[in-house]
Amino acid sequence: MPDTDAVKDELLTAHADEFAAAMEQLAGKAQYVVKGRCVEHAILWEVIGENERASALRDTIRDQPEATIRDARMALGEIVANAIVAKREEDTATVVEALDSLADAVNVREPTHEEDAAQVAVLVEVARQDELEQVVGALAQRWDGRVEMRLLGPLAAYDFVVSPTPEG
Numbered sequence: 542m543p544d545t546d547a548v549k550d551e552l553l554t555a556h557a558d559e560f561a562a563a564m565e566q567l568a569g570k571a572q573y574v575v576k577g578r579c580v581e582h583a584i585l586w587e588v589i590g591e592n593e594r595a596s597a598l599r600d601t602i603r604d605q606p607e608a609t610i611r612d613a614r615m616a617l618g619e620i621v622a623n624a625i626v627a628k629r630e631e632d633t634a635t636v637v638e639a640l641d642s643l644a645d646a647v648n649v650r651e652p653t654h655e656e657d658a659a660q661v662a663v664l665v666e667v668a669r670q671d672e673l674e675q676v677v678g679a680l681a682q683r684w685d686g687r688v689e690m691r692l693l694g695p696l697a698a699y700d701f702v703v704s705p706t707p708e709g
Contacts, residue, residue, distance in 0.1 A: 573694030577658035
């Protein structure tokens, strides 16, 4: 927009009702982000313990020259990567379920790292932050040594601001 008058007239005044409704909806609430990151060695041992093929490949690779185990190493890497994706889906569902009664809204985010166990944005009343911290703390205890949990916030509710679709 070319100047402050244009912002006022074309944006703020023209959309005042929409902005007021959004502000009312978000009053007293904040966004928090619950992040879980797999502990690398723990997740590797978990996958190897649960998957016979992964265990066999690990045994094949052990103490062998690098030149002779390339295919086995790649196959093991693929099994581990697929297992982490499946575990991420399960872990994310567990986080969402744990936050269900506490959150006004939930947004499951895409992973930003291959070892992400969960990344969930939640819209929660600021007055319930202690409860949120307890829920995340309980998940951290449950997954101790397997997944490192973090709670970020309170933050601006960017994940929960809905912008209207342009007409066209």
